[in-house]
Amino acid sequence: MREDHQAAVHGVDEARLWQRHMEMAQIGATPNGGVNRAAFSEEDIRARRVLAGWAKARNFAVSMDGIGNLFVRRPGLEPDAAPVLAGSHMDSQPRGGRFDGIYGVLAALEALEAIDEAGVKTKRPIELVAWSNEEGGRFAPCTMGSAVYTGARRLEDFLDVTDNDGVVLKHALAETIAALPEAAARAFNAPAAAYIEAHIEQGPLLEMQGTTIGVVTGIQGLRWFMIEVSGETAHAGTTPLKARKDALRGAVQVMQALGELTHDPDDIVRFTVGRMLVCPNSTNSVASQVLFSVDLRHPDPTTIRRLSNAVEPLARKAAAPCGVRVTPTLWDDPCVFDPHVVEAIERSANSLGLSNMRLPSGASHDAMYMARVCPTGMIFVPCEKGVSHNEAENARPGDLSAGARVLTAALLDLANR
C-alpha cells in the first residue's frame, strides 16, 4: 500500500466511529436498547440532519435525489470522473438494532474523513450514499431507494404507497427533502465507477470462526412459492384412513420431500416453511385444504434454478392422492459481486493483517441493485451471536473500525484506477 494511503487507513478513528454510532442510536432509541427509525419519519429526518452536519463541517458537498437518497462527496483530481461510492442505509426495523445499515453510512463517512485528514488526493471523487427506505418496515417494499436510483423501479410506482397510519409516501418524502434545504438536487443513476457497502454480517459465521472481515462474494438468490394442497374434508371418527384425501397429511409429505430435495451436507441451501393455513382447521375434521409458504435460497444461480424447477413435480408426486397447485410469488436471482471489487477488499484486509474469509450474504442489501449498474462488493464485520433485526443487536468497536479501515483502503485503491 502507498505510504499516504497507509496514513489515511491508520487515521480511521475507532473512538469517533463508535461515538457516532452511539449518537445516531439516540435518534429513535427504544426502551430495550434498540432503534426505531422508520423511513421518512421525524427520526429519519433528524439522522439525515446530523449526517449532513458532519459532512458540512468538513466542507464535503451534500446532495439528494428525488427519493431522498443522500450523498456526501469528496472531490477527486478529475472532477468529472465517475465517483466511487460507499454507503448503506439509516432507516431501521421497528424494533431494530444500533448497527444494521447505519454502520455502512458511518464507516463511509469515517473513510472520507480519514482520507481528508491524511490529505490524500484521489483521481476519482469518493461519495458516501445513505439509501432511502432500505428496510421497508413503514413503506413497502424494501430497498426502495437503491431500486429507484438504479432504474430497476420507477419513483412513480411508489409515491402513493401508504403506511399503517394512512400517511402517503409522497408527502413524507416531500417533508424529508424539504428538511434538508442545503442538499443540492441530484439526478438518478449518475455513472459510478464502483460501490462498496460495509454492513454487520447479520449472521453468526464470522464470530463462530473468529474472523474479523467478511469478503462478500454476492447475495444469495431467493425464491418464494405458495403451495396449495387440496383434499376432501371428512369425519375424523368415521372415515377410514385408506378412503381419505387428507390435505394436511399431503402437505406434510410435500414438506418432507422438499426437505430431502434441499438437504445439503454443506448447509448452504436455505429452505423454510414459515406460514401455513389449514381448512377447516378443526380437530375432528380431515383437512380439505392446506396453503403453505416456501422460502428457498442459495447463492449459486444454477443450483437455485435446479431446486426451484424441482419443487412443483416433487410436490405433485408427494401429495398424492391430494391435488397440488404451486404458485411462485417472488423471484430474486443470486447476485454475484464483481471479482475486481471482491479482490480489492480481500487485498485490503490482507495488507492490514486482518483475518478474513469469503462468504455470500444471506440477507438482501442495496448492493444487490448497485451490482446491476457498477462493479460492486460488500464488507461484513461480525455482530454478536449473529443477532440482527433485533434491539439486542451488538458489535464491537474494534471490529467496526477494522471494517472501516478495509473500506478506506479499498476505496483508495478503486478511486485511483
Ligand SMILES: [Zn+2]
Ligand atoms: Zn441493513
